[in-house]
Amino acid sequence: FQSHKRTLHDQSETQGADSNPAYDFVRRHIGPNERQTKEMLQTLGLQTMDELIDKTVPSTIRYRGTMNIPEALSEHRALKEAEEIALKNEVWRSYIGLGYNDCIIPTVIQRNLFENPGWYTQYTPYQAELSQGRLESLLNYQTAISDITGLPFANASLLDEGTAAGEAMAMCFRHNKRPRMFISDQLHPHVIEVIRTRASGFRVQIEILPIDKMDFSTKDVAGVIFQYPDTNGNICDPSGLIARAKENGTVVICGSDLLALCLLKPPGEMNVDICYGNSQRLGVPLGFGGPHAAFFACAEQFKRDMPGRVVGLTIDSHGAKAYRLALQTREQHIRQEKATSNICTAQALLANMVAMYCLYHGRQGLRNIATKIHTLTCDLAESLKSGGNSIKNEIFFDTLKIKPKMSLDEIKQRAKEKRINLRYYDNGSIGISLDETMNESDVADIKYVFNVENKSSNENTTVSRDFGQLTRQSRFLNAEVFNKYRSETKLMRYMKHLENKDISLVHSMIPLGSCTMKLNAAAELTPVSWAHFNRIHPFAPSTQWKGYVRLLNDLNQFLCEITGYDKISFQPNSGAQGEYAGLRVIRAYHEHNGQPQRKICLIPTSAHGTNFASAIMAGMKIEKVPVDKTGAVDMKHLAQLAAKHKDTLACGIVTYPSTNGVFEETIKEFCDIIHKNGGQIYLDGANMNAQVGLCRPGDYGSDVSHLNLHKTFCIPHGGGGPGMGPIGVKKHLAPFLPNHPLLDANADHNSKDSFGPVSSAPFGSASILPISWMYIRMMGASGLRRATETAILNANYIAKRLESSYKVLFRGHNGFAAHEFIIDVSHFKERTGIDAVDIAKRLQDYGFHAPTVSWPVAGSLMIEPTESEDKNELDRYCDALIEIRKEITQIENGEYDKKNNPLKNAPHSQHIFLHEKWVLPYSLQKAVFPIHFVSPNYKFWPSCGRVNDVYGDKNLKCRVD
Amino acid sequence: FQSHKRTLHDQSETQGADSNPAYDFVRRHIGPNERQTKEMLQTLGLQTMDELIDKTVPSTIRYRGTMNIPEALSEHRALKEAEEIALKNEVWRSYIGLGYNDCIIPTVIQRNLFENPGWYTQYTPYQAELSQGRLESLLNYQTAISDITGLPFANASLLDEGTAAGEAMAMCFRHNKRPRMFISDQLHPHVIEVIRTRASGFRVQIEILPIDKMDFSTKDVAGVIFQYPDTNGNICDPSGLIARAKENGTVVICGSDLLALCLLKPPGEMNVDICYGNSQRLGVPLGFGGPHAAFFACAEQFKRDMPGRVVGLTIDSHGAKAYRLALQTREQHIRQEKATSNICTAQALLANMVAMYCLYHGRQGLRNIATKIHTLTCDLAESLKSGGNSIKNEIFFDTLKIKPKMSLDEIKQRAKEKRINLRYYDNGSIGISLDETMNESDVADIKYVFNVENKSSNENTTVSRDFGQLTRQSRFLNAEVFNKYRSETKLMRYMKHLENKDISLVHSMIPLGSCTMKLNAAAELTPVSWAHFNRIHPFAPSTQWKGYVRLLNDLNQFLCEITGYDKISFQPNSGAQGEYAGLRVIRAYHEHNGQPQRKICLIPTSAHGTNFASAIMAGMKIEKVPVDKTGAVDMKHLAQLAAKHKDTLACGIVTYPSTNGVFEETIKEFCDIIHKNGGQIYLDGANMNAQVGLCRPGDYGSDVSHLNLHKTFCIPHGGGGPGMGPIGVKKHLAPFLPNHPLLDANADHNSKDSFGPVSSAPFGSASILPISWMYIRMMGASGLRRATETAILNANYIAKRLESSYKVLFRGHNGFAAHEFIIDVSHFKERTGIDAVDIAKRLQDYGFHAPTVSWPVAGSLMIEPTESEDKNELDRYCDALIEIRKEITQIENGEYDKKNNPLKNAPHSQHIFLHEKWVLPYSLQKAVFPIHFVSPNYKFWPSCGRVNDVYGDKNLKCRVD
Numbered sequence A, B: 001f002q003s004h005k006r007t008l009h010d011q012s013e014t015q016g017a018d019s020n021p022a023y024d025f026v027r028r029h030i031g032p033n034e035r036q037t038k039e040m041l042q043t044l045g046l047q048t049m050d051e052l053i054d055k056t057v058p059s060t061i062r063y064r065g066t067m068n069i070p071e072a073l074s075e076h077r078a079l080k081e082a083e084e085i086a087l088k089n090e091v092w093r094s095y096i097g098l099g100y101n102d103c104i105i106p107t108v109i110q111r112n113l114f115e116n117p118g119w120y121t122q123y124t125p126y127q128a129e130l131s132q133g134r135l136e137s138l139l140n141y142q143t144a145i146s147d148i149t150g151l152p153f154a155n156a157s158l159l160d161e162g163t164a165a166g167e168a169m170a171m172c173f174r175h176n177k178r179p180r181m182f183i184s185d186q187l188h189p190h191v192i193e194v195i196r197t198r199a200s201g202f203r204v205q206i207e208i209l210p211i212d213k214m215d216f217s218t219k220d221v222a223g224v225i226f227q228y229p230d231t232n233g234n235i236c237d238p239s240g241l242i243a244r245a246k247e248n249g250t251v252v253i254c255g256s257d258l259l260a261l262c263l264l265k266p267p268g269e270m271n272v273d274i275c276y277g278n279s280q281r282l283g284v285p286l287g288f289g290g291p292h293a294a295f296f297a298c299a300e301q302f303k304r305d306m307p308g309r310v311v312g313l314t315i316d317s318h319g320a321k322a323y324r325l326a327l328q329t330r331e332q333h334i335r336q337e338k339a340t341s342n343i344c345t346a347q348a349l350l351a352n353m354v355a356m357y358c359l360y361h362g363r364q365g366l367r368n369i370a371t372k373i374h375t376l377t378c379d380l381a382e383s384l385k386s387g388g389n390s391i392k393n394e395i396f397f398d399t400l401k402i403k404p405k406m407s408l409d410e411i412k413q414r415a416k417e418k419r420i421n422l423r424y425y426d427n428g429s430i431g432i433s434l435d436e437t438m439n440e441s442d443v444a445d446i447k448y449v450f451n452v453e454n455k456s457s458n459e460n461t462t463v464s465r466d467f468g469q470l471t472r473q474s475r476f477l478n479a480e481v482f483n484k485y486r487s488e489t490k491l492m493r494y495m496k497h498l499e500n501k502d503i504s505l506v507h508s509m510i511p512l513g514s515c516t517m518k519l520n521a522a523a524e525l526t527p528v529s530w531a532h533f534n535r536i537h538p539f540a541p542s543t544q545w546k547g548y549v550r551l552l553n554d555l556n557q558f559l560c561e562i563t564g565y566d567k568i569s570f571q572p573n574s575g576a577q578g579e580y581a582g583l584r585v586i587r588a589y590h591e592h593n594g595q596p597q598r599k600i601c602l603i604p605t606s607a608h609g610t611n612f613a614s615a616i617m618a619g620m621k622i623e624k625v626p627v628d629k630t631g632a633v634d635m636k637h638l639a640q641l642a643a644k645h646k647d648t649l650a651c652g653i654v655t656y657p658s659t660n661g662v663f664e665e666t667i668k669e670f671c672d673i674i675h676k677n678g679g680q681i682y683l684d685g686a687n688m689n690a691q692v693g694l695c696r697p698g699d700y701g702s703d704v705s706h707l708n709l710h711k712t713f714c715i716p717h718g719g720g721g722p723g724m725g726p727i728g729v730k731k732h733l734a735p736f737l738p739n740h741p742l743l744d745a746n747a748d749h750n751s752k753d754s755f756g757p758v759s760s761a762p763f764g765s766a767s768i769l770p771i772s773w774m775y776i777r778m779m780g781a782s783g784l785r786r787a788t789e790t791a792i793l794n795a796n797y798i799a800k801r802l803e804s805s806y807k808v809l810f811r812g813h814n815g816f817a818a819h820e821f822i823i824d825v826s827h828f829k830e831r832t833g834i835d836a837v838d839i840a841k842r843l844q845d846y847g848f849h850a851p852t853v854s855w856p857v858a859g860s861l862m863i864e865p866t867e868s869e870d871k872n873e874l875d876r877y878c879d880a881l882i883e884i885r886k887e888i889t890q891i892e893n894g895e896y897d898k899k900n901n902p903l904k905n906a907p908h909s910q911h912i913f914l915h916e917k918w919v920l921p922y923s924l925q926k927a928v929f930p931i932h933f934v935s936p937n938y939k940f941w942p943s944c945g946r947v948n949d950v951y952g953d954k955n956l957k958c959r960v961d
């Protein structure tokens, strides 16, 4: 299992901070050196960093202490400490199943995608023209999911199996507005619990019952969810159920397993409407629960309702084929309270790994793998039966439920000897799920555990590849792309070809406001490849993940120190999921206090779309708080609203520093008003990068926040995920944090008064937590603070440099922005026809990714440079924007035509060379080398002309043929 | 130490071949699938692969057996087995020194260079226009070496410290033609022994003696080599020695340590002529001896004599700055018997790692590191002295020679407790060399070993940073490039920027004849990153490298099976080094038989340049054997020559299949003739890729061969190294294989009748051997054979497709080539002015690297596709060459001007867009999108116009300022 690496050090070497500046990671993480920092401060008319911070962060909320975080380690020593932690975990063979199965990651994918910053530092592919590589790969993923499930549409991943089921349920309610939901009792237990959580947020009625007890004739059942094969491994023909449901207008949802579907008739061929599940076993490590891409596919009629991001085909300005995110499912477009889902960050990188795995194996390979697993399972079943055990599920793919002959204690003892984990049911039954990594000798070990004979069985006698009516007849992965890259050379070249089409942090800065595209250091990523972190089953006994406990405890302490909160829950898999969890915590708190009526949630209109969506999903009622001309929350209005709803107020949601990039002086007052009226504060932590070491939400009045670890704490964005959105809470909310049905009920992490789980895995995407741990461990308290200061300095430096060319919106009362700021470009429109998108596209010709476009303010660009960019890079970006401003002036002056100019025609891809003659009214140099630093030696080429979104949405096509 | 990874598996999992075709590595390694294979055979008019092989390989030499090589494993299982082997090695802390010191590899370099196929699958940068990235990096390396040593010229690496010293010695003799050589007895012992070997090849007289015993006044001493600091860590002022030598016309050579030179006055400032050493400790793993880049720098007057490759600055066709290999030091240009060195493959990848390490740290960082090490050493010395031990070397940098107070046994016991390796001298003294990975606690452990007090000493009292006269005053690494990329973000972008300028195997096929640019699979490379392979000191006790013993034994068996030889020596670090070693084996054999006069060596004129150079270095006399019009060795002439020299004949050297790409039918006869006349056969194994599984040199008459593991056995070329050139011999030669002074005299690997060592490390670049092991283990006997067959098929398929456009030279008597073939393009010259180079450069516009140009035949291209390329890729390459042929016809027809046409102007870089107007007499499309598959979506841009070699050689500049 080639991803199972660990660093290896002599055990006797001891730890210790490095006094040697050569090993000071802080200097590696932070872009500007001392000289540059000084220069930038001078440009701002300041003497010291302290002066800047004093003028930026309200003194009322300043944190003056020193965070109790251990002294910074060099990357060398930090990796050694990480290794010690890793070694506290034990890597057993886990045949527990429950949606998680070990697998073999082709090394070529591991090295060239999973461990390659060219892939993992990409942002979500909103700027399609320099994202064609990952868009193509995600389309391959969607096609594979669509093919295997037999349904025509698939999205580009969801967070995990449980939330995917939850999203499917929500789709039913939207679809037919009926009040009830049937859930098969044979779903994975954690999936049932996540559904239960989701349903109770919506206050809808779910009924968990056996399939044959389901009565749809009342015609008030919105949807039904069943699992095929079910959680016990049983495969029964669902056609009766489906027919009954459909007759009565109930939407049919099927949880499934992609490898099983390579041999089984797929849901799409049985009239199922929606199919979901975990795609982890197709080439993604177990990772103690994640990150993994949940898949989600649906029938034609649901396609425009699909949650999450969907990649679609379209054409570009040259009429050439191009890819882009379809249906405008971009996060900034999440339609506030009209949103149907809060999903934003998903699992793009993992979806890409799955796509490459499908390319690598092709249909025949996947079928071979599935068949091998099935054959071994048949052999095992045979032996177990001969040995006097009874198999509860007659028809199976890879999973058996066994009533054992021997005593459970003895079996557990023998399993321990072999370091094998099985699924132990409460009633004494045992579950076994086989996987791709297994061969005959692994099966022999299981037979040993049950003390049955290991007959070297003749394959042909024990194998039952035939599932009767349910045998898959249809072909899949027929598109050429799945049959073209079968040699390692070809696949490697394909991955590199796609990588090199896309701008990522390996090329130039990506100053996306609210996204914090900072350095994701190689040393931070290294432990993610170690078996001791990534080969642990999420439901392995807790004695095997003591390393994770240490990691979680460390991070709990670090993040509490950083935020001023008292406890962290690591369950949410994304920021939006954190919002949802946090709001559920608040509701649980109110309910616990006998105030279930507290459902009103006040949100400033400038808030991120996910805030609204999460509140709705959490069963709250939204009241919007207007912002004034300065971008600040209208405090008078807030006070009025809060007072008006004082008996029903649940909470106020606020982002800090604000989404406008300002440290609003009124934040404390905001919190006070809400509190005075009985509400709690949910502070959106997306902007923590401006606060770490300078002020702490827990100190100045907030009750709960999510932290996007994929922003402030260095988890890479992976082209749209993974991420992690743990939430921190003040003490009074701690008892209500998410729990998990498969954790020991008394576990520290299982809060008694919890509202339930929000994720399939107890600690979300646990295997990427080492990234944030490494970051904090290598920065130390002062390094973290220095990073924040530098992020603020960098933003203000750019703002200063741009202010004579662009209108900078919203600064604090001393004239300084926080770690990001907005430039208004809406006024160009009238006189020149230029809007924000044109500037964004033109930046591509300068070799840059655009800032955040038209969010939170229409017709604007929001710039967040982060601390990792040095002054030279900031200057290059400023130079580009200033030069573009001059181009706009040239349009104003009539030098360029309003419709045919370098901005409107941007980006200029190499397609411009296909014309017989030069057709543009400006020179080739102007088009492609618009500034001194873009030259034959330094040119990033967008790989297509501007994509046509309208065409793509009209002609929706989300798979390859 | 972040490179210390290992895969981790549950120990109880057992091995077993995978029957599942999904895991069949053979299908991943070999490009063409079954359908394509069939199509290609059809194109050749053949039914089966057997038919092709029967018609290609002479039946007289066919191997009909099945190689006794274990059944193929999947990459998953092979990695598990590799891990088991790795775990047999023990990773102790090694403070042995002797030119090898542990160090910290910055993770950003490890991940983005060392583990990145975009860097390691590059070829030697002969095609400068698509190699600007690595050329720039190698120039950085040369500059760093030049700066640190204080000498104006440095080359781009040599194989290891010992051979570098040998090369330096050879330069002296060439320089002043004097007969004697003085060697300080304080050089590292293995370096002395390698020098001794080299000298005895040349039959020159070396005298090993203390520096103060050296008398130069006889004016017959060619050169002197001393070491500074010396092998015991002692630093004495060499100025007296240098003055005495120089006065008498003796060349002065200094072995040194780069880190020491950061604090010490550099040799270049003391009138030293040549400085050499190992650059390993600047960011390259110990690797049980290699691969490492030896550095080599010299004074102005020696620059045109420098061995190895040298990168220089020049201009391109647009007058822009460009890099290229200077002085035509390309391997195909090795000037046969006029060569002054046989060095060909060197250590480019490792030199690039060192360059990046220097960029990462800069001068101040390196000085900090050196100072920290020195400070710790002072502290240790102090404590040891206080504890009653005596320090033999008063002035030191990082190395102490100690006369211990305690008994050696006790010290060894305590060292074992702490898992620490020290240097144990025969006389009871102990050597300790400190390194970058160490901190106070490591030093405390050493103190424990000597049972001395660990006073927490005040740094300032114990430190002696002042080396008096010998303190370094001069600055170094002053060039901007060493001060620009200090943050990780910047360095990562720089590495990616350079990577993406260069064509490597991640882009397209590189069909270099005689170079075998096949797939270097990710799984093969993975174990190289594991601590258990790469963190072992080459002189650690043999009890700690049992895993290596297993690996060497396995490979010995595999390679013997493959070649028909009886024993393999893994010492030579390259093919050329293997040649040298093999020829020395032959001489030792003759001498052992009382035939020291056997020195004549017969070599066909078509042989590789290294063959001649190696023979000269081995003290042989060359007689050239002509080849006839068909490219075949003139057998009559051979017989005559052999008979003429029958009393003095040492050997015949022959490449098989021939350098012309033909399985000559006469090979057996060739061997017989030589044998009959008392000679031995050296068969150059560079073309083993055409033989594996089909015929075995050891069977049909050869006595000794080198195997370029970096060709046939998948070690990547790394942009010009590393490589490995182990030699296989028949039983009668086994006693004469290389030995090593630091191996146990009775060791299995230490042949009694050896001529001596050829490399600094006993097993050469041992840490890359796992690559070849993995390859063989994943292919199995039949997979290996299939690879060979496919390599031959691929070559013949291209030859067939090209034969109507180009003249294919030299095929076997049934009309088939071996695994490569030559197309003659010399006849174009007269009518069109086009020569081979023009075609090579034009191929760049088509996205391809050129084949081997004008070797072994002037005015030709030699094409070797390897088995890893599939039919589509071969077809693309053929299409490109056919299209270029059409372009040549257009010149013939007068459609294009002879001097201004797409070939003469090739490659077309983006510089062509800098002209105000389009100035070329053909279209832009023709220039840059010359064929359907080169399009805006698939375009690799050469990063400069054609480089000007003449200008560069005239204005030789080999460093940045």
Ligand SMILES: Cc1ncc(COP(=O)(O)O)c(C=O)c1O
Binding pocket: A331, A343, A344, A345, A514, A515, A574, A575, A576, A577, A608, A610, A611, A655, A659, A684, A686, A687, A708, A723, A724, A725
């Ligand atoms: C202010 C704010 N809140 C919430 C989110 C949602 O976070 P996630 O994408 O992790 O779900 C974002 C993401 O961009 C954000 O900017």
Ligand SMILES: Cc1ncc(COP(=O)(O)O)c(C=O)c1O
Binding pocket: B331, B343, B344, B345, B514, B515, B574, B575, B576, B577, B608, B610, B611, B655, B659, B684, B686, B687, B708, B723, B724, B725
């Ligand atoms: C025929 C032949 N012999 C010898 C060599 C020298 O091998 P190396 O480059 O490993 O020193 C080569 C290298 O290209 C070669 O082609």
Ligand SMILES: O=C([O-])O
Binding pocket: A111, A115, A529, B115, B526, B529
């Ligand atoms: O295998 C690695 O590239 O880490």
